[in-house]
Amino acid sequence: MHQPHRKVAILGASRGLGFFIAKSLTTHPFSSLWLSSRKITELQEHPDFQWPQKEQQLVLFPADFTQENALTHLTPSLQAFSPEQIIYCAGGGPYGSFHQKPWHSHLWAFRLNLLFPSQLLHTLLKEKNSSFHQLKQVVFIGSAVAENQADPGASSYAAAKHGLRGLLHSLIEENKNNPPALDIRLYSPHYMNTDLLPKNSKPRQQSQPIVEPSAIAEDLIQWSNKSLTTDHSWHRIVKSSL
Numbered sequence: 001m002h003q004p005h006r007k008v009a010i011l012g013a014s015r016g017l018g019f020f021i022a023k024s025l026t027t028h029p030f031s032s033l034w035l036s037s038r039k040i041t042e043l044q045e046h047p048d049f050q051w052p053q054k055e056q057q058l059v060l061f062p063a064d065f066t067q068e069n070a071l072t073h074l075t076p077s078l079q080a081f082s083p084e085q086i087i088y089c090a091g092g093g094p095y096g097s098f099h100q101k102p103w104h105s106h107l108w109a110f111r112l113n114l115l116f117p118s119q120l121l122h123t124l125l126k127e128k129n130s131s132f133h134q135l136k137q138v139v140f141i142g143s144a145v146a147e148n149q150a151d152p153g154a155s156s157y158a159a160a161k162h163g164l165r166g167l168l169h170s171l172i173e174e175n176k177n178n179p180p181a182l183d184i185r186l187y188s189p190h191y192m193n194t195d196l197l198p199k200n201s202k203p204r205q206q207s208q209p210i211v212e213p214s215a216i217a218e219d220l221i222q223w224s225n226k227s228l229t230t231d232h233s234w235h236r237i238v239k240s241s242l
């Protein structure tokens with residue numbers, strides 16, 4: 001078991017899985033949080049989000065990760081916070097026929113699920129020994145549904161999730177024989193009961209198993225605190241139930 005991370009940055013923390021990870025971490029004494037998303041400041045009014053205690057630091061940093069300059073915009077604040085762990089939870093994409101959806105909505109999905117997290121990781125690896133020297137672990141969120149099989153109606157989202165998995169897998173292999181600079185992980189949940197699954201989505205219509213994001217958040221926190229034991233343990237794929 002690692003020492004639990006005390007300074008955690010969560011990107012995509014205003015709702016869904018990221019929110020429940022943040023909520024859970026506020027109950028851990030001495031943990032400090034840096035939270036970001038477009039509407040992150042709305043957490044200040046959220047009835048279920050308890051403010052950390054006095055000795056805990058909480059930074060709420062609004063940012064849209066699909067904007068061209070998003071990384072430049074948020075990096076100084078993230079560096080100043082100096083996280084030990086970063087969890088990238090933002091995700092989403094258009095649902096429907098590929099050609100009937102406008103191109104900008106597919107571009108949005110590529111930026112949010114693949115391009116921005118890839119650029120973020122590139123910066124973190126480059127600056128691991130300087131401005132991010134405290135950083136020990138980065139966790140990305142994949143998808144047990146969309147990253148290694150077809151996801152009809154969510155083709156650009158699935159393409160981006162395939163890409164993210166391919167990037168991380170390649171980096172793991174690339175650094176296999178070097179001392180690990182950074183503990184890079186991918187956590188791939190199945191369907192979760194969040195805004196990402198609209199009422200008319202197939203899993204809801206077909207009453208498929210859908211897990212509560214609070215349960216996934218606890219599982220992810222526990223798993224991320226465990227040391228890697230095998231070559232494959234950097235990637236946790238959650239089946240339809242925990």
Ligand SMILES: NC(=O)c1ccc[n+]([C@@H]2O[C@H](COP(=O)([O-])OP(=O)(O)OC[C@H]3O[C@@H](n4cnc5c(N)ncnc54)[C@H](OP(=O)(O)O)[C@@H]3O)[C@@H](O)[C@H]2O)c1
Binds near residue numbers: 011015018037040064
């Ligand atoms: N729900 C599922 O069934 C499911 C299944 C498998 C994998 N996943 C993956 O799990 C992760 C979490 O998903 P979720 O279900 O918790 O989604 P969610 O409830 O829709 O929450 C998405 C989070 O991302 C933030 N976000 C969205 N667009 C953003 C942008 N352009 N810039 C910055 N932040 C942005 C949102 O905050 P703002 O609106 O404030 O920006 C929100 O905090 C994602 O990677 C998703 O692909 C979900």
